[in-house]
Amino acid sequence: MPDTPYQPEIVIDRTSDLPLYTQIAETLGALILDGTLTPGTRIEDEVSMARRLQVSRPTTRQALQSLADRGLVSRRRGAGTVVASPHVRRPMELSSLLADLTAAGYQVSTRLLEYDTHPADAKEAEHLEVDPGTQVTRLRRLRSADGEPIALMHNLLPAAIAPSRQELEQKGLYDLLRSRGVMPATAKQVIGARNATAKEADTLHERRRAALLTAQRTTYDAAGRVIEYGDHLYRASRYSFETSLFTG
Missing domain, CATH: 1.10.10.10 (Winged helix-like DNA-binding domain superfamily/Winged helix DNA-binding domain)
Structure with missing residues (x-):
């Protein structure tokens, strides 16, 4: 500055x-x-x-x-x-945030805030459609564009297919899954909004109770198995989803 x-x-x-x-x-x-x-x-x-x-x-x-x-x-x-940096508009497609931001010309960085492998509790098992006690890996990452925080991302995956800590700091989750032969095929996603907590606002460099976009996504492979559940927060002041609608 x-x-x-x-x-x-x-x-x-x-x-x-x-x-x-x-x-x-x-x-x-x-x-x-x-x-x-x-x-x-x-x-x-x-x-x-x-x-x-x-x-x-x-x-x-x-x-x-x-x-x-x-x-x-x-x-x-x-x-x-x-x-502030320009507003990020992201298409509603089955792609990673890192890939979308990179394609849009941003310098992207990722900070891994949490990486934990443990037996799934009842809620986690429900998200991944596995038995409770199955080994799962939970991730929490902060993604930035041109040095400015954009999204706080929570992901849950079966531990058997989860990328390593080091890999997740360098590449997008979906690219890493594909490199393991795990192909994202379809997804269900729910978009919403809420106010930031004090901790979330501090992490995302926003004011307290700032508006955040929310997205919960369950991703499946071609066989219908859940390969990832994501619960993500995006800065509404810097980020929006974009979609095209067609008449039927």
Whole structure:
């Protein structure tokens, strides 16, 4: 990030019916959307902006928060207000997030937060359609695009086909399964939304109770066996699902 925060040139019309915070937000939003302000640019803080533009601090705070709500900037204590990376749109297909992000031109990184093999409890056995006590492997990974957290992914697999820790930090889960001769064929997926917990918000660099997209996916091979159950969280400010609909 630059050492000196960006100070936007904003002309305020005090005779306009448009609220002052909206005038500020629209000017900054246009600069972000047309590429004048690039991802990572640090924007002047609300106190300095209020003083310079001769408006109240709540006005500049509301302007910057409205940009954050649109996903155009991120606001974190200690880091200030920073122009966010472009919104990720992912097609609704049976593919890995790593492959989709890489194909879209992002620099992708993965941090393995949890890797545990153990006998399945009743709920885990139900998810994988196996007997309780069957050895299963549980994963929790943080996926980032261009250095910015995008998704927190929980996966459950039969231990017999689970990739190693090292493999999961380098490649997508589905690619690793295919390399083992395990071919994802079909899946059932449920998309939803909820608010982030304090811990989830911290991990994903979001504010507390920020909106998150949820996806629960059960993936099957061609023989109808469950090969993976995923319970994933995505930042709604940075991520969306995209699908095509056709008339029948």
